Structures are given as C-alpha cells and as structure tokens.
Amino acid sequence: MKILFATGKLNAGFSATNKIISQLAAELAAKGHSCTVCGLAADCKENITVEKGVTMARLNSNLAVDKAQLCFDSYSASLGGNARSTARRRFMLRHPVHAAALAYRYSEFFDSTKRAEIYARRIKELVLREKFDAAVISYLPFDEAMHTAKTLSGIVPVCLYQADPWGLHREEKFAKDAQLHIQQETELFCLADHIITTPALYRLYLQDENYKPFADKMTAMNFPNIRPPQQSNEESIFDFDADAVNLLFCGLLEDEYRSPGLFLQTAAGLIDGGLPLKIYFLGTSTSKELMPFIRKYPQNVVHHQAVSLDKAVATMKKADILLNISNTLDNQVPSKIFDYFSLGKPVINVQKIENCPSREYFDRYPLAFTLCDRVPDTAALEDFLLSAKGKTIDFDTVSQLFYDATLEYAAEKCESIVTDIL
16 A cells, blocks of 8 residues: 655654654555655755655745744754753844744744645645555644645545544633534544544543544554664763662643642652652653752752653663653543653652543553552552662563554554555
C-alpha cells in the first residue's frame, strides 16, 4: 500500500509526537509499504528526503507567522539547556519583526483558517500527484484536520489518527464552547473513514450520545511509546546523590491540572522525618507552589528548565526513581509514562482524581507505587522509596507487559485498519 501521513510541523527537530508518527511510518515501510510523512516547515527551501525508508515531505506555507516560529525555535535551541525561559524576552530585542508576528499568531486576532487552507491544498496536490491509496491525518490542529479531510473527501480514504481531545475537553477555558467543539468534531468524524483515538477518549466517546454513531469506525490505541531506551552521548543534567533516594519528575508542571502541591507537602513530612530524599523537577513549570518549596528545602529540591530529549533520557537513566504527577483530566494519559516504563525504573504515580485514566497502566507495572494525592499513605510511600532504589525491569519484560503501546502493535493495527478501509 501507498500511505500518506499528513501531520504537523516538520521543522528540524520536530516534536516528539511527530517523531512517533515518522517511526510508525518506518515500521510500516519495513513491512513493505510505501510511506510518506508530510508536514509544514517554515524553512525557506522546501525539501523531500528519505529517512529510514520513509519519504519526508516538508512543505512551506510561506506565512510570516510560520517563519517567525522557526526563527524563535532555532534561537531558543541555540541558547542551551536552561535558557528557554528567558528566550522570549531576548528574542524580542534581537528579532522585533518576528516577535511581533509571533505575538499576533498567539493572539485572539489570529485566524488559522488561511494556514489550514494552504495546508489542505498542498496535501491534495501531493495525493493527486503521487496517487496514494490512503491518507492518515495525524496530530493536526483542528482547522487543518477539518480542511484536509474535506479536501480529500472523494479522492482518497481518510483515517483520522488523533489523540488530543477537541470536543470532550475538560479544561475550564474550553467549557463555554463545549457544544461548538462537539459539533465541529462530529462533523469531522463524519468525513473520516476511520478514527484512531486513545483508550481514555474512546471510553468517553462511547458514553456520549453525540459520538455513539461513530463507534463502529473507531479504534482505541495507546500512544506507541514503549521502545528500547535510545543510546545517547549526552550527560545527566543533575549530579545525583549516591547517599540519597533521587526522585525525578520530567515534564510540564501547571497548577491548573497537574499541581505538585499536595505531593510536596507529603514529601516535606518525609524530609523533616530524616529520610534522605532528593526531588528533581526537569521541564517547564508554571506552578506557583514549586518555588516556595525549593526555597524552604534548597538541599532537597531542584528545578531545571526543559532540555533536549536526549539530555532528558540521559538524566532519567541516572535517577533512582521516576515521578509521574497525573492530570486532573479524565481524558488524557501523559505519554511520558511509557517513556518511564521503557527505562525499567521504579515509578511513583501521584493520582489526582478517582477515575484517573493512567491508573490501569501503573497497576500493570511491577515497580510502580500509586500515591492518592487526596489521602496519601506516607508510610507506604517511604517504604517504597527505600525498597525500590536500585531495582530495574529488563526491556523485554516491559514490552511484553505493554505490547499494546509498542510501535510494532501500532503498525499492525494501522495496517489492518487501512487494509479494511480499502
């Protein structure tokens, strides 16, 4: 089969999500299919390359806002490990025109329709020229997904591969437009020949009358992120203390739906009780609770801004125990938990809500401890911290436990879905 994956930005160093799509395409290519991954790049020159048997088609929107985004991404990456938090301020001084374009892009006045129309038109041109058998629309913003599906309707079968909720958002900022989002999403679902979504969203779709008509053309699939830990020449960001229990959180911290507050209070009790515990936070944080805690326990708590994926993996490999603070949303599972499991390290899961969709995965993992944030069992947490240090699980065991979250499984499912559509 000849399959097109229409996805988001394909600038140099494109997102982890889109890397997963390119790896999925590579798995299908290894099975004998011809796969192309296509996305917008803000680079001045378009290019088509072949990487791991997959054709990578980078298209140019020629929009000033896209060029500004590329300029900012390149600039912030050049500043090094811990400087991204100050990149915006410096960027404004060095590139005022691009900064103004970025400010416009992320303002309420920016209309994304033009970008979506350009993307859909370019995808249609590619489909007609290369004569693909099917198109998989993967991880696109809603406008681009909708325009692309409409444009390809009647030309080629379309499979929607989307893990981000559009209609069933649980965040307050989307609540006022909930019905509009549901109406838009169901219109898109009508256009798709098949829909791949996450197990957490699939359950919610089946409970909602608006989505039940699409149940027969839906498949639930985990984020395929169980894979052998990548080799890296990078060094750990932190110098972990051999005499302490080193606990590491990687990811975004936001008080809105991933607050560390109650967990930090629990940890404070253990530190005050004499437990040699050190907690490291790696990634962007907008939490108002973290910095006061660091000031109170400067020898025990450390925060570092986001770094490259290679550096993050090198750091995770060195930590004793990994920390996950789950969302307060019942429709999203943090994809990083599969990165955690892939490393075979002990993992602590801080569960924020009763119906947490991450819980089933932690119940499967032998070296996991779940701490209910509302009623924390401090004694059990301390026992786990002391007993789990130094323990690991080999990757073969992990891949068997979570085969449904591997690229091999995702490729098998996608191959079956596209074959059935055709």
